[in-house]
Amino acid sequence: MSTFAERFGLWSAEQKAQAAEIAGRIDAGEIDVLRFAWPDQHGVLRGKTLVAEAARGALSRGVNLTTTLLAKDTSHRSVFPVFSAGGGFALEGLQGGADFVVLPDPSTFRTLPWAPRTGWVLCDAYMKDGRPCPFATRPILQRALARLGARGLEFVAGLEVEFHVFRLDQEALALGDAGQPGTPPAVSLLTQGHQYLTELRYDRVDGLMELLRHDLLALGLPLHSLEIEFGPSQFELVFGPTAGLVPADTMVLLRSAIKQICQRNGLHATFMCRPRIPSVMSSGWHLHQSLRHAEGGDNAFMPEAGSAAPLSPLGMHYLAGLKAHACGAAALASPTINGYRRYRPFSLAPxxxxxxxxxxxxxxxxxxxxxxxxxxxxxxxxxxxxxPYLYLASQIFSGLHGITGAMDPGASADVPYETPAEHLPRSLEAALATLQADAVLVDGLGRDFVDYYCHIKQAEIARFQLEVTEWEHREYFDMF
Incomplete structure (x- = not known):
């Protein structure tokens, strides 16, 4: 009997060979368990861990997950009526908490340095009839890359990722910490902050940096540098350029890896943009991107000798597309309520x-x-x-529009906080409205997906608006 991968022709010849190599490692007794990881709508890894004997067959058969996972917001609440007709999605096959299948991409296989004899593989999501899951996000980036490929171009990206790491003060959870979401962990600082890139401050956290360096390199991630950032307990890692799906796959793996490595060592890592700590500095993700010619691999953004422009004509058109769709793409680049606290003048944030x-x-x-x-x-x-699949796809769809329309980005804004220009959305709610009105991004992502994504995010906003914040209590409780 044919497997899921064979029945629907979901693997290339190279992937079949890679799967056979993984099976060989299982047969040789190198792996006790294999984690089947799938990046959900938030870019959070979910999945199942199978013992070696079961994992071998699941490589080509896939693993079943419940479709209710597609209904979750960031509190892990289901925000669609999953037991109504169509499961609240109005799409066949998603009702009643039915199963969908996650099938490994064998090219992504790793062994986890911090988890002995544990394998890890990234999966793609499919419906039972072999169709790509309509709300999976990795295929959206694959679709964007295919549009580039039709023009003989490939996407290249390097990652600069800021985050915070704290010391866990209380690892044991009290009964009152249960919730959806639960009580945040009690933490204390590793550094006081405000000593940007100083060697002394780096040396004080060398133990943490060595943990991260060792395990991230052992994963095969293209780590370039480890840096002390400006804020208290804030750090930055820089990763070298990679092409195609790899930058996005790297991002989901490194976030999960850093959190796991830190947790195992009495630390708490967070990629939350602006944690609620004194003198905090917001964390950003700076995405370096270019295109290269598929034939020859030359940088398609490099200007010719004597050019007054900083990029080639194709690069300048791509730049114009990013600028034109910046507000529409904001909800994908900054998908949390908290993230919009970062956009402020004179803050090294746009x-x-x-x-x-x-x-x-x-x-x-x-x-x-x-x-x-x-x-x-x-x-x-x-x-x-x-x-990362949505963020990178938004860049490609935007840039392609600029190339197709030979768009002009205008002049360089040498005084960025004074130049008259369209302001970025100042809230997630405003960003979602702008995304829904952006015809180019809606076409690229798909109208059904945009409606689905916005529904989840609007549910998060609705929950936030029901809460009474400390600011409100402080402002009004005594005054009135």
């Missing part, structure tokens, strides 16, 4: 849709020159919680 040459106050920082094979665009809009 507040408007502009570009500039090598200026960190601009949303789009352009780094390029004739002969510079690293010519690229750094988009500084993102927060590190973003689902």
């Amino acid at each position: 507040d408007r849709a502009i570009w500039a040459q090598d200026n960190r106050g601009a949303m789009l920082r352009v780094l390029g020159a004739p002969g510079d094979s690293a010519s690229r665009i750094e988009n500084r809009i993102g927060e590190p919680t973003a689902n």
Whole structure:
């Protein structure tokens, strides 16, 4: 009897060979358990762990997960009526908490350095009839990459990721900590902050940095540098450029890896944009991106000798597309309520849709020159919680629109917080409305997906608006 992968022709010849290699490692007794990980709508990894004997067959058969996972917001609440007709999604096959199948992409296999004799593989989601799951996000990026490929181009990205790590003060959970979501962990600082890139401050956390360096390199991730950031207990990791799906796959793995490594060592890592601690500095995710020619691999953004522009004509058109759709893409680059507390003037975070040459106050920082094979665009809009498949897809769809329309990005904004320009959305609610009105992004992502995504995010906003914040209590409780 044929397996799920064989029946629907879901693997290439190379993936079949890679799956056979994983099976061989299982047969050789190298792996006790295999984690089947699937990136959900939030870019959070979910899945199941199978013992070696069961995992071998599941490599090509896939693993069943319940469709209720597609209905979850960030509190893990189901925000669709999953037991109504159509499961609340109005799509066949999703009702009643039915199953969908996650099938490994064998090329993503790793062994986890912090978990002995544990394998890990990233999966794609399919319906039982072999159709891609309509709300899976990895296929959206694959679709964007295919549009680039039709033009003989490939997407290249490097990641700069900021995050916080704290010491866990109380690892044991009290009964009162249960909830949806539960009580945040009690933590204390590792560093006081405000000593950006100082060697002394780095040396004080060398134990943490060595943990991360060792395990991330052992995973095969393209780690380039480890840095002390400006805020208290804030750090940054920089990863070298990779192509296609790899940057997004790297992002979901590294976030999960860092949190697991830290937890096992009495620490708490968070990619939340702006934690509620004194003197906090917001964390961003700066996405360096370029295109290369599929034939030859040359950087398609590098300008010709004598060019006055920092990028090639194709690069400048792509830049114009990013600028034109910056507000529509904001909900994908910054998908949390908290993330919009980052956009403020004079903060090294953008507040408007502009570009500039090598200026960190601009949303789009352009780094390029004739002969510079690293010519690229750094988009500084993102927060590190973003689902990387959606964020990267939004960049490609936007940039392709700029290329197709030969769009002009206008002049460099050398005073980024004074240049008249369209302001970025100041709230998640405003960003969702802008996304829904952006015809190019809706076409690229799919109307059904955009409606689905916005429904989940609007449910999060509705829950937030029901809460009484400390600010409100402090402002009004005594005054009135």
